[in-house]
Amino acid sequence: MKYSTLFSQTIKTPPREADTINHKLLTQAGFVDQLMAGVYSYLPLGLRVLNRIEQIVREEMNAIDGQEILMPVLHPKAIWQTTKGWDTIDVLFKIQSRTEKEYALGQSEEEVVTPLVMKHVHSYHDLPQAVYQIHWKFRDELRAKSGILRGREFFMKDMYSFHETQEDFDRFYEEVKKAYLTIYKRLGLVAKVTEASGGSFSQKISYEFMILTDAGEDDILYCDACDFCVNVEIAKIKEGDNCPKCSKDKLHKARASEAGNVFDLGQKYPKDFDLPFIGRDGKEHYAFMGCYGIGISRVMGIIVEKSHDERGIIWPESVAPYKAHLIEITNSELRIKGKAEEVYEKLLDSGIEVLYDDRDDVSAGQKFADADLIGIPVRLVVSVKSGDRIEFKKRNKKETELLTFDEILKRL
Amino acid sequence: MKYSTLFSQTIKTPPREADTINHKLLTQAGFVDQLMAGVYSYLPLGLRVLNRIEQIVREEMNAIDGQEILMPVLHPKAIWQTTKGWDTIDVLFKIQSRTEKEYALGQSEEEVVTPLVMKHVHSYHDLPQAVYQIHWKFRDELRAKSGILRGREFFMKDMYSFHETQEDFDRFYEEVKKAYLTIYKRLGLVAKVTEASGGSFSQKISYEFMILTDAGEDDILYCDACDFCVNVEIAKIKEGDNCPKCSKDKLHKARASEAGNVFDLGQKYPKDFDLPFIGRDGKEHYAFMGCYGIGISRVMGIIVEKSHDERGIIWPESVAPYKAHLIEITNSELRIKGKAEEVYEKLLDSGIEVLYDDRDDVSAGQKFADADLIGIPVRLVVSVKSGDRIEFKKRNKKETELLTFDEILKRL
Numbered sequence: 087m088k089y090s091t092l093f094s095q096t097i098k099t100p101p102r103e104a105d106t107i108n109h110k111l112l113t114q115a116g117f118v119d120q121l122m123a124g125v126y127s128y129l130p131l132g133l134r135v136l137n138r139i140e141q142i143v144r145e146e147m148n149a150i151d152g153q154e155i156l157m158p159v160l161h162p163k164a165i166w167q168t169t170k171g172w173d174t175i176d177v178l179f180k181i182q183s184r185t186e187k188e189y190a191l192g193q194s195e196e197e198v199v200t201p202l203v204m205k206h207v208h209s210y211h212d213l214p215q216a217v218y219q220i221h222w223k224f225r226d227e228l229r230a231k232s233g234i235l236r237g238r239e240f241f242m243k244d245m246y247s248f249h250e251t252q253e254d255f256d257r258f259y260e261e262v263k264k265a266y267l268t269i270y271k272r273l274g275l276v277a278k279v280t281e282a283s284g285g286s287f288s289q290k291i292s293y294e295f296m297i298l299t300d301a302g303e304d305d306i307l308y309c310d311a312c313d314f315c316v317n318v319e320i321a322k323i324k325e326g327d328n329c330p331k332c333s334k335d336k337l338h339k340a341r342a343s344e345a346g347n348v349f350d351l352g353q354k355y356p357k358d359f360d361l362p363f364i365g366r367d368g369k370e371h372y373a374f375m376g377c378y379g380i381g382i383s384r385v386m387g388i389i390v391e392k393s394h395d396e397r398g399i400i401w402p403e404s405v406a407p408y409k410a411h412l413i414e415i416t417n418s419e420l421r422i423k424g425k426a427e428e429v430y431e432k433l434l435d436s437g438i439e440v441l442y443d444d445r446d447d448v449s450a451g452q453k454f455a456d457a458d459l460i461g462i463p464v465r466l467v468v469s470v471k472s473g474d475r476i477e478f479k480k481r482n483k484k485e486t487e488l489l490t491f492d493e494i495l496k497r498l
Numbered sequence: 499m500k501y502s503t504l505f506s507q508t509i510k511t512p513p514r515e516a517d518t519i520n521h522k523l524l525t526q527a528g529f530v531d532q533l534m535a536g537v538y539s540y541l542p543l544g545l546r547v548l549n550r551i552e553q554i555v556r557e558e559m560n561a562i563d564g565q566e567i568l569m570p571v572l573h574p575k576a577i578w579q580t581t582k583g584w585d586t587i588d589v590l591f592k593i594q595s596r597t598e599k600e601y602a603l604g605q606s607e608e609e610v611v612t613p614l615v616m617k618h619v620h621s622y623h624d625l626p627q628a629v630y631q632i633h634w635k636f637r638d639e640l641r642a643k644s645g646i647l648r649g650r651e652f653f654m655k656d657m658y659s660f661h662e663t664q665e666d667f668d669r670f671y672e673e674v675k676k677a678y679l680t681i682y683k684r685l686g687l688v689a690k691v692t693e694a695s696g697g698s699f700s701q702k703i704s705y706e707f708m709i710l711t712d713a714g715e716d717d718i719l720y721c722d723a724c725d726f727c728v729n730v731e732i733a734k735i736k737e738g739d740n741c742p743k744c745s746k747d748k749l750h751k752a753r754a755s756e757a758g759n760v761f762d763l764g765q766k767y768p769k770d771f772d773l774p775f776i777g778r779d780g781k782e783h784y785a786f787m788g789c790y791g792i793g794i795s796r797v798m799g800i801i802v803e804k805s806h807d808e809r810g811i812i813w814p815e816s817v818a819p820y821k822a823h824l825i826e827i828t829n830s831e832l833r834i835k836g837k838a839e840e841v842y843e844k845l846l847d848s849g850i851e852v853l854y855d856d857r858d859d860v861s862a863g864q865k866f867a868d869a870d871l872i873g874i875p876v877r878l879v880v881s882v883k884s885g886d887r888i889e890f891k892k893r894n895k896k897e898t899e900l901l902t903f904d905e906i907l908k909r910l
Contacts, residue, residue, distance in 0.1 A: 093565040093629055094618055119614055121570050127614055128568040136568070153505040156540040156548070158533050159571070159634060160651050181593045181603075183638050191593075202531055202539055206506055217505055222571060222634070226595050239572050 087130075087408070089443040094119070094129040096456045106301045108387035109233030111399050115459045124230020124238035131460065132386075134407035136241060139382050140220050142272050142404060143243045146265045152218045152245050157198045159222065163188040165197040169358045177225040191224040196355045196377065199246045204361035204373070210250045213363065213373060214258060218245035220382065232301055234387040235343060241383040248356075248373040250365070255374045259348060262378050266295055266346050273385060274402030275392065277345055280306050282317040295346035301391040302343030311335035343388050344381075351375040399461030400481050408441040409498055411462040415450045415469035426468040429476060432491060438498050466494065499542075499820070501855040506531070506541040508868045518713045520799035521645025523811050527871045536642020536650035543872065544798075546819035548653060551794050552632050554684050554816060555655045558677045564630045564657050569610045571634065575600040577609040581770045589637040603636040608767045608789065611658045616773035616785070622662045625775065625785060626670060630657035632794065644713055646799040647755060653795040660768075660785040662777070667786045671760060674790050678707055678758050685797060686814030687804065689757055692718050694729040707758035713803040714755030723747035755800050756793075763787040811873030812893050820853040821910055823874040827862045827881035838880040841888060844903060850910050878906065
């Protein structure tokens with residue numbers, strides 16, 4: 087992609103309403119544009135990052151045999167009345183059609199997925215089932231804030247599993263936990279598995295996958311000597327207490343952002359809809375359900391909160407919008423212009439996705455500043471100074487190297 | 499994919515409420531599931547088809563330098579008041595938050611895209627621009643019907659272009675028209691470019707891309723001797739009249755479904771938002787805009803309406819959920835079971851996406867019927883009868899052939 091023609095260029099001044107680093111940097115670098123509080127457009131660079139995170143999540147869900155589907159945003163009122171969510175879930179957006187029909191906007195899909203899956207589950211032979219979707223969700227938040235961390239409209243992966251027994255849910259939960267930890271690792275994040283309350287979804291304990299960051303909205307207590315971690319909301323212990331699990335260290339308190347969650351839903355939804363299956367004993371039973379979420383747009387925001395410096399974003403390779411950012415330092419000698427163009431074409435021919443800053447009317451300093459702000463992992467510079475070689479620099483390192491094209495290819 | 503584990507199997511009886519072939523066949527074959535009138539879940543097979551159509555549209559939009567973005571579903575009331583759509587567009591879904599804020603659900607995105615693009619357009623140097631998104635849209639239809647042809651919630655590609663002059667819009671429109679005709683060709687459809695009224699969007703003429711089908715909702719008049727075609731809504735001529743363009747043939751009337759459209763929006767939106775650019779004369783001017791839609795979910799329905807027989811769907815190769823449908827005819831001889839499994843693994847290793855009907859408890863007749871219903875372009879059968887060879891049959895042909903694995907690979 088040539089930067090001169092890319093829709094949405096960098097912006098000099100940060101948006102006045104930006105209260106977090108992700109909002110500020112993603113807007114200034116041209117990844118997102120706020121339409122109103124908690125609602126954003128994703129511009130070409132931002133959509134590429136969102137799609138890469140989405141694809142990593144998809145691959146790991148497929149790896150544990152989750153099957154991808156897509157459920158509606160508009161839900162009929164009746165299904166939300168069946169589960170009593172219509173009157174009890176305060177973040178549920180409600181809408182009335184001109185024919186007086188009432189709908190809810192999807193904020194979680196138990197009400198849709200339970201009847202859908204149970205249509206295909208007649209006996210225990212048909213269990214377990216695990217379906218997921220990656221789709222936009224809507225929450226009527228009183229205060230949407232923290233950039234794309236907490237939106238009224240957000241992009242989410244939500245998986246739902248159905249089991250014959252509680253034990254089979256427990257077995258599958260361990261599989262999902264492993265898949266989630268793989269996802270965070272691929273995204274360059276370290277997640278702590280945290281016990282929390284089940285919220286409005288469930289009376290049971292839930293598990294949250296927490297990333298330590300000051301932009302988060304939760305406080306957690308954790309132990310450095312073992313994997314103990316708990317949301318302070320449900321903790322009966324406090325900072326400085328001995329770890330109740332290993333007793334080897336004192337508990338630390340930190341601010342964190344929830345990058346994923348698991349709800350043990352028990353049999354609530356199949357019972358609410360009265361959709362049983364025939365068990366091994368020939369009698370009717372209700373399936374045990376789990377719900378597993380990862381906020382894709384939120385994770386994009388968390389990555390920026392965790393991975394930036396005073397000059398801009400530092401994207402992990404796995405989600406960067408392009409592999410390399412090629413800069414041409416223009417010069418009266420046309421020869422140089424031709425060379426940058428040639429490097430660009432050769433990179434494209436080699437299958438390397440590259441953003442090429444080909445602007446004529448911008449200083450070298452501005453190009454370097456924009457490259458740092460945008461945060462692509464590798465910067466390549468072609469100039470008179472570099473001669474036949476190309477300057478190679480990683481976004482997260484200070485050193486530069488002069489390399490041949492073939493050496494560059496090997497590094498990428 | 500092994501059919502025994504695929505979520506959503508074929509259904510014997512068609513849904514009672516199905517009024518069209520696409521609704522009936524897509525439901526029976528397990529591609530979609532209706533949640534309520536005009537609102538559907540896309541199941542694994544259906545989502546694969548939807549994604550393939552989406553990708554073809556994306557490739558052709560990128561080929562004419564459209565840049566992909568993603569705009570919000572929730573829109574603030576103010577932008578719809580600015581363009582007077584809030585009170586005049588009857589299909590606009592309106593929603594009130596618990597903080598009394600009012601929103602519209604996106605049914606077209608001029609109100610969002612105009613301020614967004616004009617943020618980046620300062621002078622004529624920054625024009626033209628063409629951005630598009632592929633996203634879900636919402637229309638408060640009085641009667642949602644015809645399966646996925648006319649949804650309250652539907653998947654759409656909408657592109658918006660901004661130009662310095664009307665002439666530049668006209669030039670770009672010709673490019674888009676070519677891209678659209680390429681898209682329909684890749685989808686196995688033949689579209690007629692039809693003149694129609696601009697609807698609520700515009701006072702000008704618009705262009706519709708019409709596919710002849712009895713499930714359609716429009717009537718068109720067309721000439722077989724030239725490319726003349728007009729929507730009867732605006733026609734001042736009638737069936738049997740001489741073609742006003744070539745005079746060589748009489749006009750035919752036919753039912754058709756709109757698979758795409760173009761609106762010449764003039765300067766309405768930049769004027770409504772008072773967002774000018776600086777022209778060559780140093781003065782302020784308003785950009786000329788175009789809007790270009792393709793209903794991705796509707797096109798999926800149109801393909802089924804156009805391409806099916808009494809036994810089921812016949813997917814064009816370009817959008818089929820899998821390349822081949824492998825059927826194992828089970829037998830007491832375990833040798834055969836092993837062979838089908840082996841063919842399946844070898845196909846996967848060769849990069850062929852294949853649906854493998856490995857069910858043990860289903861008759862050969864049922865497997866053949868399901869394969870015809872699902873409509874994957876190539877059927878492969880492994881049985882005692884076929885020996886070391888594999889029976890190869892195209893969904894749209896009657897003949898079968900016995901081929902070696904290598905011959906099969908060449909055909910796929």
